[in-house]
Amino acid sequence: MQGIILRGIGGFYYALDDAGTVHTLRAQGKLRRERMKPKVGDRVELTPGDDEEHGWILRILPRRNELVRPPVANIDVIAIVVAAATPDPDLLLADRLMLNARRAGVGVKLVINKCDLNPGGAQEIARQYRGADVEPVLVSAGRGEGLEPLREALRGKVHALAGQSGAGKSTLINALYGLRMETGDLSRKIDRGRNTTRHCELVPVEGGGMVLDTPGFSLLETELFDPVELKESWPEFGKYEGGCFFQPCYHATEPRCAVRDAVAAGEIDPQRHERYAALLDEMKQRWRERYD
Secondary structure, three states: OEEEEEEEEOOEEEEEEOOOOEEEEEEOHHHHHOOOOOOEOOEEEEEOOOOOOOEEEEEEOOOOOEOOOOOEEOOOEEEEEEEOOOOOOOHHHHHHHHHHHHHOOOEEEEEEEOOOOOHHHHHHHHHHOOOOOOOOEEOEOOOOEOHHHHHHHHOOOEEEEEOOOOOOHHHHHHHHHOOOOOOOOEEOOOOEEOOOOOOOEEEEOOOOOEEEEOOOOOOOOOOOOOHHHHHHHOHHHHHHOOOOOOOOOOOOOOOOOHHHHHHHOOOOOHHHHHHHHHHHHHHHHHHHOOOO
8 A cells, every 4th residue: 555644743654545544654664774764745655554553654665856854755846935024035045945946856936925015025036036937926825815826836736835934834825725724923022933833744735736834944054066066056047058258167256257247237136146156155165175
């Protein structure tokens, strides 16, 4: 029998089989010995339990993709949620999330929430990501505005909402699907969101597909890789690739760089490029120190 893991808490996993039954399971010891830890979203082979006894996860089927944070597998799309109003949008975090998703082979959408509170700010965020292949969607989850295009884009897909605390992910899920996930008000003292989501959980939704609400967070370390590969996760650089004097080109400080020329000409947003350069410097430093 096969199923998909909906959530995992305290060493127990809850998997939905193809007939719609949820099973309480534990992972067999051989999985621990193989250092294979089940993740939410995993397709697994399972043996159901009897009466009050839990069943067992026998095998984790091959994953199409996986992320470390949030710790999920087999996700079709990650909708990265930023707020046009409080808290101030952490676009560097959004760029990190996009980078990690793309390197894992996961689709990306950008959702700009709380647009009713700061319409100009919402438009500015959307403008920065033109050409970034994220199809920004402007919504107001609190008012239920702008939701249908996002709902249609996510229909039938296993999708996650990720982003900083307080951006309104749980409120957005509630508004999209009529669910009742816990939400919290922003802390006025420190201007950050209270993390209301304690664990990852996949929830089947009307119209097909599943949504995953993930804990809010403000820090995310990117995996270590050759810094020259970073530019591959910036789609707006693509059409300029090969037009630089130096090959390979990092598109950061090199003279006669087609990407930098495009930034100067206003064809690529300078703030988006500035955040790319910051991530590049960080990756170069870590790459130099990888054997220390």
